[in-house]
Amino acid sequence: MTDTAALPPGPAPQAVRRPRKPHPPAAPAKRVQFDRPLTPWLFVLPQLLVVAIFFYWPSVQAVNSSFYLEDPFGFGASFVGIDNYREALSSREYRTIAAFTAGFCALVTGLALGIGLLLAVKADKVIRGASAYKTALIAVYAIAPPVTGLIGMMFFDMHIGPFKDLAALFGHDLRVGIDYDDTALALVTVAVWKQIPYNFIFFLSGLQSVPVAVREAALLDARSGWRRFRDITLPLLAPTAFFLLVINITYSLFDTFAIIDVMVKDKPANNPMTLVYKVYLDGFKGNDIGGSSAQSVILMLVVAALTIVQFRLIERRVHYG
Amino acid sequence: MAGITFQGVGKTYAGNVNAVREVTLEVADGEFIVLVGPSGCGKSTLLRMVAGLEEITTGQISIDGRVVNRLDPADRDIAMVFQNYALYPHMSVRENMAYGLRNRRTPRDEIARRVDDAARMLELGPYLDRKPRALSGGQRQRVAMGRAIVRQPAAFLFDEPLSNLDAKLRVAMRGEIRRLQRRLGTTALYVTHDQLEAMTLADRLVVLNGGRVEQIGAPLELYHHPATTFVAGFIGAPAMNLLDARIEGGRVMLAGHDLGPARGPEGAVTLGIRAEDMHPAETGLPMAVDYVEELGSGRIVHGAIDGQPVALALAPGAALPAHLALHIAPEALHLFDTTSGKRLPDALPRPARTGVPA
Ligand SMILES: Nc1ncnc2c1ncn2[C@@H]1O[C@H](COP(=O)(O)OP(=O)(O)O)[C@@H](O)[C@H]1O
Ligand SMILES: [Mg+2]
Numbered sequence: 309m310t311d312t313a314a315l316p317p318g319p320a321p322q323a324v325r326r327p328r329k330p331h332p333p334a335a336p337a338k339r340v341q342f343d344r345p346l347t348p349w350l351f352v353l354p355q356l357l358v359v360a361i362f363f364y365w366p367s368v369q370a371v372n373s374s375f376y377l378e379d380p381f382g383f384g385a386s387f388v389g390i391d392n393y394r395e396a397l398s399s400r401e402y403r404t405i406a407a408f409t410a411g412f413c414a415l416v417t418g419l420a421l422g423i424g425l426l427l428a429v430k431a432d433k434v435i436r437g438a439s440a441y442k443t444a445l446i447a448v449y450a451i452a453p454p455v456t457g458l459i460g461m462m463f464f465d466m467h468i469g470p471f472k473d474l475a476a477l478f479g480h481d482l483r484v485g486i487d488y489d490d491t492a493l494a495l496v497t498v499a500v501w502k503q504i505p506y507n508f509i510f511f512l513s514g515l516q517s518v519p520v521a522v523r524e525a526a527l528l529d530a531r532s533g534w535r536r537f538r539d540i541t542l543p544l545l546a547p548t549a550f551f552l553l554v555i556n557i558t559y560s561l562f563d564t565f566a567i568i569d570v571m572v573k574d575k576p577a578n579n580p581m582t583l584v585y586k587v588y589l590d591g592f593k594g595n596d597i598g599g600s601s602a603q604s605v606i607l608m609l610v611v612a613a614l615t616i617v618q619f620r621l622i623e624r625r626v627h628y629g
Numbered sequence: 630m631a632g633i634t635f636q637g638v639g640k641t642y643a644g645n646v647n648a649v650r651e652v653t654l655e656v657a658d659g660e661f662i663v664l665v666g667p668s669g670c671g672k673s674t675l676l677r678m679v680a681g682l683e684e685i686t687t688g689q690i691s692i693d694g695r696v697v698n699r700l701d702p703a704d705r706d707i708a709m710v711f712q713n714y715a716l717y718p719h720m721s722v723r724e725n726m727a728y729g730l731r732n733r734r735t736p737r738d739e740i741a742r743r744v745d746d747a748a749r750m751l752e753l754g755p756y757l758d759r760k761p762r763a764l765s766g767g768q769r770q771r772v773a774m775g776r777a778i779v780r781q782p783a784a785f786l787f788d789e790p791l792s793n794l795d796a797k798l799r800v801a802m803r804g805e806i807r808r809l810q811r812r813l814g815t816t817a818l819y820v821t822h823d824q825l826e827a828m829t830l831a832d833r834l835v836v837l838n839g840g841r842v843e844q845i846g847a848p849l850e851l852y853h854h855p856a857t858t859f860v861a862g863f864i865g866a867p868a869m870n871l872l873d874a875r876i877e878g879g880r881v882m883l884a885g886h887d888l889g890p891a892r893g894p895e896g897a898v899t900l901g902i903r904a905e906d907m908h909p910a911e912t913g914l915p916m917a918v919d920y921v922e923e924l925g926s927g928r929i930v931h932g933a934i935d936g937q938p939v940a941l942a943l944a945p946g947a948a949l950p951a952h953l954a955l956h957i958a959p960e961a962l963h964l965f966d967t968t969s970g971k972r973l974p975d976a977l978p979r980p981a982r983t984g985v986p987a
Contacts, residue, residue: 521715524682524702525776529729531703539728543719 367608374601385598392602402586402603409561409582412496416560419500421552424507425545429537431508432515460498461570464490485571485579492580495571499564507552514548515541546626554618561611583607631693631706631783631816632658633679638688640674640840648674650840652688656818661810663819665827666837667863672820675837676786679818680709693783703732708777709786713793714769716761716776722748723757726775740779747775750809767798778809784816791826803829824864828852836860853979858970861901861963867929867940869963874900881962881976884935886914889959893966893973901963904929904942910956916941918951 374392376385396402463471464484471494475482484494518541526540562584572579581589583603591600633656640649649671656662664672677683679690681702690697697705708729716725723744730740748754751771761769770790777785790806791799807830810817821827827834828848836843836851836859844856848864855861861869874883876898881888883900891898907914914934922929923945930941930949941955964973 519713519715521711521713522717524680525709525711525715525717527682527702528680528707528709529703530732531701532732535732540717 370601370604370608372601373597374605376598378597388598392598393606396599396602396606405581405583405586408492408580409584412492412499412564412580412582413557413560415496416499416503416564417553417556419496420503420507420556420560421549423500424504424552425511425549427504427508428511428515429541431512458570460494460501460567464494464497464571488578488580491571495564495568495580498567498571499560502567503556503559507556510548510552511545514545518544550618550622550626553622554615557614557618558611561607632656632660633784633816633818634689634691634694635675636689636691638675638678638690639686640671640678640683641686648840649678652842654835654842654845656816659814659816661807661817661819661830661832662835663821663827663831663833664835664837665821665824665831665863666843668822670837671840672822672837673788674840676709676788676818676820679705679784680707680786681705706783707786708780708782708784709788710773710777710790712789714761714773716769716772718761721758721760722753722764722772722775725761725772726779729776729780743779743781744775747778750778751775766794767802770794770802774806774809778813782815784818785810787817787819789821790819792821792823799826806830825866828864834864836863854972855901855963856972858899858901858965861965865903867904867942869901869903870939871965872900872902872934872937872939873967874898876964881964884914888914888957889962890976891962891964891973892976893964897967898973899965899967899970901965902939902957902961904940906961907939907941907955907957909943909953911954913954913956916953916955918949918953921949 373385375387375389377388377391378385461469461484463469464482465472469482469484472482472484482490484490522540522544523536526536530536530539561582564582565584565588568581568585572581572585584607587600587603587607590596590603594600633654635652635654635656638649638652639647641647652675654662664675666672674683678685679692679697681697681700685698692705692707717728720728726744726747727740730743735743744757748757751774753768753771753775756764756768756772761772764772770793773790787806791802794802803826806819819827819830821830831848833846834848834851835845838859844851844860846854851860851864855864855869858871862871872883874881874888874897876882876891876893876895878895879890879892881891881898881900888900907916916932916934916939918930918932920931922931926945928943928945930943930953932939932941932953934955941953943949960975960977960979962976964976965971966973
């Protein structure tokens with residue numbers, strides 16, 4: 309509504325501007341005039357309230373308490389300036405976890421996107437039975453994260469896990485939840501496993517929105533299937549891929565919480581974890597509200613920076629049909 | 630440049646849909662062939678089998694003497710222009726045209742030369758660095774043409790390339806396609822459901838009906854000697870009038886009037902008369918006038934003879950009575966078998982006629 313309101317009246321603007329995605333043709337936006345200036349605010353109020361209550365207020369709280377050292381029993385807080393930040397950033401443990409988080413994020417995002425794309429490309433070729441294939445993979449995604457974590461945990465279990473037996477075949481003693489590297493492997497595997505179907509669905513629908521005639525034109529222009537994929541399909545898939553990149557980074561940073569929680573719950577000492585889990589651990593288990601707040605503010609800044617980089621650098625190169 | 634040969638070509642889609650049956654056709658080098666017929670008659674399927682976008686179920690297609698049935702589309706040495714242009718949306722006009730050449734390892738300067746030549750021919754010079762979405766429909770159509778031209782293929786394949794353009798542009802592009810094809814001398818297969826487009830473009834027309842070839846021939850040959858009632862009713866605007874008549878005593882009888890001699894068997898017959906072959910006269914076949922379409926250069930009078938709908942083409946001007954008497958020259962009659970729809974031999978020799986049909 310806002311961008312058409314500025315344009316002069318007439319039928320032209322909507323007809324000339326093509327929709328960003330090729331498939332759903334944009335319905336012409338309606339222009340609505342409000343008699344009272346307050347009315348529009350009334351409509352957005354619920355949304356603003358949600359954002360304020362669940363985002364701005366806790367954020368301000370977090371920033372505020374990150375400058376205080378709180379009594380573990382809640383009897384008072386003393387102002388300590390940036391001590392909480394200094395302490396977090398200089399802690400060797402914090403840096404190790406930050407490094408693990410970066411690696412974990414890159415690995416999970418890369419693998420989940422790569423495998424999702426590969427499966428989608430293969431599925432796209434199988435025209436018949438496509439819906440059964442899709443349903444099977446959506447079903448996996450429908451399983452809630454803790455359950456996925458549990459199933460993953462079961463696979464990697466010390467006593468009943470089939471992966472332990474599998475590793476044993478290769479002479480490796482797999483000890484998830486005890487050995488740092490083994491746990492890291494299990495975390496990455498389960499996190500990727502859970503995210504693949506989501507990526508698959510989006511990639512598949514992206515592939516299917518590439519016009520048939522464009523593919524056929526490419527078929528006449530290039531003999532090599534790989535070239536057609538690289539030169540035609542992939543660029544047309546870029547908007548989907550960019551969207552998924554943002555989603556997957558956010559996922560690997562935040563939504564893997566439940567998986568980590570299930571896997572390392574009772575024995576966090578020598579196990580890998582992400583920064584988000586560390587915030588939770590220090591704040592709710594360690595009752596160090598100040599330190600935990602400082603960490604979450606750092607995390608917020610990192611995510612903000614990442615988002616800006618993504619949109620500035622990558623989106624500029626993405627071609628929207 | 631090369632000829633294309635179809636030998637008993639057929640296509641059966643999944644679910645036993647026989648889209649194309651037993652098509653045999655010899656296309657000469659440099660010829661402009663138009664495949665025409667109503668929607669769903671198998672034109673696109675036939676064209677796409679030449680391109681390699683559709684498997685050939687039965688028969689054989691050869692391009693330049695080489696059987697292409699099992700050949701990859703990119704190896705068939707053909708270029709295709711699609712109905713919705715199928716340009717690569719993320720590539721500039723220049724890249725769109727160059728892509729097929731780059732993949733064929735054409736030298737860089739050769740690509741540049743061909744793209745520039747095509748751009749000049751199609752007046753696309755100012756748009757070479759634009760993306761397709763920044764072009765008008767007509768310009769996109771030209772880019773699609775350019776993409777085909779730069780390839781310098783053995784044959785051009787067109788699948789209704791003008792049907793997304795407005796009427797005026799369509800006429801202009803029609804002329805341009807014909808001119809380009811003449812100039813380049815490249816064999817062309819052109820699919821359309823528009824009989825006027827077909828008539829104006831083709832060296833030879835192939836009329837398809839239900840996947841079968843109904844008739845092959847030059848536009849005027851089909852116009853003046855339709856082999857079946859289907860062709861008679863499809864070619865020409867307005868289409869040929871088809872009326873139920875009888876042959877009695879070696880004469881064609883309609884509404885009690887004797888229209889001339891006939892060689893067909895006695896009994897029911899389908900009589901074909903072109904709209905411009907009926908002329909108002911003092912006495913003759915009575916026609917009740919229903920309504921008149923004024924075209925400026927002429928007029929089409931719609932009405933009925935013996936209760937059967939007919940269209941009559943007249944010069945503009947003169948006022949029309951509600952009832953007309955029509956005179957029809959005996960050699961202007963077309964007779965068809967009522968059941969099979971096949972043409973019956975002409976009773977009188979037909980004078981050779983020239984001139985572009987309406
Ligand atoms: N992929 C397909 N699968 C099944 N039937 C098809 C397919 N494509 C076309 N047909 C059928 O084949 C017939 C001819 O189609 P087509 O060649 O597209 O006709 P035209 O181009 O003359 O309109 C139609 O009856 C159509 O429904
Ligand atoms: Mg078609």
